[in-house]
Amino acid sequence: MTVSDIQSVTVLGAGNMGHGIAEVAAMAGYDVTMRDVEADLVEDGYDDIEWSLEKLAEKDRLDESVEEVLARIDTTTDLEAAVAEADFVIEAAPERMDLKKGIFGDLDEFAPDDAILASNTSSLSITEMATATSRPEQVVGMHFFNPPVRMDLVEVIYGEETSDDTAETAYEFVESLGKTPIYVRKDVNGFVVNTVLGPFTGEPAWTVSNGEAEIREADAAMVHRRGYPMGPFELADLTGIDVGYHVREEAGRPIPPITEQKVEDDELGRKTGTGFYDYEDGDGADYEPGDGEEFDTLRVEARMINEAARLVGDGVATPDEVDTGVKLGLGFPEGICRRADKIGLDAVLDKLRTLHEETGDDRFAPDDYLVELVESGKTGEDAGAGFHEYGDSGGDGPGDYRLLNYDLSDDGLLEVELDRPERMNALSADLLGEIDDLLSSVDADEVRCVTFEGAGDRAFSAGADIGGFADLEPTDAMDVTPAFETVNDFERPVIAKIDGYCLGAGLELALACDLRIATEDSQFGSPEIGLGLIPGGGGTQRLLRVLGETRAKELVFRGNRIDADRAEDWGLVNRAVPESEFEDTVSEFVADVLEGPPVGLKVAKKVMNEGADASLDAALAMESQGFGLLMSTDDVREGTAAFRDDRDPEFTGE
Ligand code: NAD
Numbered sequence: 001m002t003v004s005d006i007q008s009v010t011v012l013g014a015g016n017m018g019h020g021i022a023e024v025a026a027m028a029g030y031d032v033t034m035r036d037v038e039a040d041l042v043e044d045g046y047d048d049i050e051w052s053l054e055k056l057a058e059k060d061r062l063d064e065s066v067e068e069v070l071a072r073i074d075t076t077t078d079l080e081a082a083v084a085e086a087d088f089v090i091e092a093a094p095e096r097m098d099l100k101k102g103i104f105g106d107l108d109e110f111a112p113d114d115a116i117l118a119s120n121t122s123s124l125s126i127t128e129m130a131t132a133t134s135r136p137e138q139v140v141g142m143h144f145f146n147p148p149v150r151m152d153l154v155e156v157i158y159g160e161e162t163s164d165d166t167a168e169t170a171y172e173f174v175e176s177l178g179k180t181p182i183y184v185r186k187d188v189n190g191f192v193v194n195t196v197l198g199p200f201t202g203e204p205a206w207t208v209s210n211g212e213a214e215i216r217e218a219d220a221a222m223v224h225r226r227g228y229p230m231g232p233f234e235l236a237d238l239t240g241i242d243v244g245y246h247v248r249e250e251a252g253r254p255i256p257p258i259t260e261q262k263v264e265d266d267e268l269g270r271k272t273g274t275g276f277y278d279y280e281d282g283d284g285a286d287y288e289p290g291d292g293e294e295f296d297t298l299r300v301e302a303r304m305i306n307e308a309a310r311l312v313g314d315g316v317a318t319p320d321e322v323d324t325g326v327k328l329g330l331g332f333p334e335g336i337c338r339r340a341d342k343i344g345l346d347a348v349l350d351k352l353r354t355l356h357e358e359t360g361d362d363r364f365a366p367d368d369y370l371v372e373l374v375e376s377g378k379t380g381e382d383a384g385a386g387f388h389e390y391g392d393s394g395g396d397g398p399g400d401y402r403l404l405n406y407d408l409s410d411d412g413l414l415e416v417e418l419d420r421p422e423r424m425n426a427l428s429a430d431l432l433g434e435i436d437d438l439l440s441s442v443d444a445d446e447v448r449c450v451t452f453e454g455a456g457d458r459a460f461s462a463g464a465d466i467g468g469f470a471d472l473e474p475t476d477a478m479d480v481t482p483a484f485e486t487v488n489d490f491e492r493p494v495i496a497k498i499d500g501y502c503l504g505a506g507l508e509l510a511l512a513c514d515l516r517i518a519t520e521d522s523q524f525g526s527p528e529i530g531l532g533l534i535p536g537g538g539g540t541q542r543l544l545r546v547l548g549e550t551r552a553k554e555l556v557f558r559g560n561r562i563d564a565d566r567a568e569d570w571g572l573v574n575r576a577v578p579e580s581e582f583e584d585t586v587s588e589f590v591a592d593v594l595e596g597p598p599v600g601l602k603v604a605k606k607v608m609n610e611g612a613d614a615s616l617d618a619a620l621a622m623e624s625q626g627f628g629l630l631m632s633t634d635d636v637r638e639g640t641a642a643f644r645d646d647r648d649p650e651f652t653g654e
Contacts, residue, residue, distance in 0.1 A: 001114050003172035010086040014045025017120055018092035020148030023049045026072045028177045033074045035082040042075040083111040092120040101132040108133035116166055118142040123247050126159035127187045136161035140170045145329050153328035155191045157184040178457040180328055182321040189251045192317045193329035196336055199303035204232040205256035213295050215276050221292025227333040233276035234285040237269035302351040305340040306367050313369025319387035327422045337387035341380035349374050398441045403431040411594055412448030421456025427505040428465035432483040444491045449593040453497040460498040461506025484537040487512040491602045493593045497586050498522045508537035516573040518564045519582045525561035545612055597635040598653035
């Protein structure tokens with residue numbers, strides 16, 4: 001079964017996760033059957049889908065009507081009928097092994113021979129579930145996050161017998177849903193994301209249980225000093241203290257006394273009104289920024305890093321996969337491996353060793369791979385290597401970047417990817433700084449064409465990172481970041497590859513590029529006016545030049561979005577094409593630029609950019625100057641000779 005063979009998807013369970021997964025699959029165009037054990041449960045799930053689709057439609061995030069998506073969803077309580085025609089089955093029934101094995105046994109009997117059988121379990125063994133079937137190679141874990149409609153990450157988990165074909169099809173299926181998959185190459189308890197999360201909630205619970213810290217201290221420190229989206233106790237209250245308790249119990253790990261006590265007292269968090277905080281009579285998670293100054297955050301992070309090292313060392317996931325997992329699955333502000341490299345792996349190891357000695361507790365026992373990294377001198381960013389490799393960022397030439405990826409091919413294509421999919425590639429001051437640094441330090445002679453694109457499937461870039469800019473003084477903000485000018489002035493053609501949202505600062509970056517190619521589903525706009533602002537980064541001025549006054553003012557004044565068709569019609573993009581033709585179209589543009597004369601293109605870009613702002617006379621003078629300059633180049637001799645000989649020219653840029 002390959003991903004293109006998949007048409008019918010069956011979801012078992014219409015609960016929290018099941019209805020969300022069914023919704024996501026239907027939105028991606030699959031025919032979906034959703035099954036639960038009772039008619040009213042399926043109906044509730046279906047109503048939840050309808051409600052959610054209506055919300056998406058209100059926010060303009062649905063490509064079709066609610067009815068069109070709903071028309072692709074069938075519901076039933078009959079298992080045999082539900083799976084008889086299924087190409088891909090996703091089980092999202094309650095988290096009990098006996099129940100899941102029963103379901104997989106039935107699937108083996110009733111689902112087509114080539115169907116892929118996936119489980120959305122968060123903590124149970126895929127390998128064991130697969131033993132209930134005669135086709136364990138077709139069983140795979142597919143761990144969505146809650147709520148599936150909003151969360152981008154899906155872990156694709158290998159059971160011991162899962163074939164590469166099955167895992168690859170599941171991975172591509174996740175991509176076809178517009179989500180970001182990561183492989184979990186071994187069936188380890190907690191997979192990748194929950195393995196790293198374990199100490200985030202667990203270690204503060206031990207610290208508080210031992211009387212070494214207060215709840216508010218831990219939460220304030222992790223949020224306000226270390227940038228996590230929620231405090232560990234606040235998070236436990238949200239997910240349910242019993243949930244974490246059972247996961248630990250199931251995995252045979254000791255349970256912190258404070259957690260045990262809360263479960264005994266049936267104070268399970270928000271759902272019971274009280275947990276670590278009081279949500280009924282109190283103010284909920286009421287910690288203040290200054291509460292956490294004394295808390296030992298390294299103790300918690302060192303344990304998370306130790307878990308990450310175990311995952312990488314055991315070949316469960318790569319550092320990049322771990323980092324993507326925690327950023328997209330948990331909203332961590334940066335990857336845990338990346339953060340470890342910044343802290344210094346030697347400092348992390350010291351911390352673990354000290355705590356191990358002091359407490360004698362094995363949860364601090366340093367993992368072999370972490371020790372190996374430190375002993376081989378790979379202690380992190382400062383040493384040039386740790387979990388990740390770091391380029392020479394101190395001297396000339398581009399370094400290693402945190403928020404973008406780039407690749408320069410031998411034939412001169414510099415591909416740049418904005419890598420903040422968890423924030424829809426929002427342009428923070430740091431990311432703009434990296435763009436500026438990359439294009440300012442790369443050797444332009446080695447480059448013939450640049451492309452910019454956004455990571456993930458949702459956005460080129462959905463705007464400026466408001467959080468990052470909110471701390472700026474107004475006078476700082478008035479210094480327009482040089483990144484847009486650097487892109488605009490870069491000596492080679494720059495192409496924006498737009499797939500998804502291209503809004504605000506994202507649109508400004510695209511406008512600083514020379515050419516723009518978009519998928520049909522992309523959306524464009526300058527929403528700044530809604531914040532009481534105006535587009536920065538050259539947005540008002542470049543829009544004016546690209547679109548003319550009438551259209552530019554419509555975008556800026558009304559602040560609403562236009563679709564790709566209109567953008568093409570208005571000349572905002574060069575092409576708007578279906579997703580299936582996107583890469584080919586970009587390749588055609590890129591090929592023409594790569595094969596073109598580098599100096600000719602450089603001069604063309606320069607005179608066209610500068611000429612646009614000059615009077616016609618001055619612009620014509622620039623053009624003839626450029627023309628004269630080119631006449632003496634090898635490329636012109638080669639171009640004219642090739643034309644005469646009726647062959648393709650080979651430009652050298654001389
Ligand atoms: P839930 O209790 O909301 O829904 C489970 C549904 O499955 C119920 O409606 C139940 O009636 C139905 N069900 C029971 N037996 C069934 C059967 N034989 N066939 C079809 N349906 C059956 O649970 P949930 O939160 O949606 O969790 C489902 C699975 O997803 C679990 O394995 C859980 O670990 C996993 N998961 C949950 C979350 C989360 O945050 N809730 C996140 C990721 C994964």
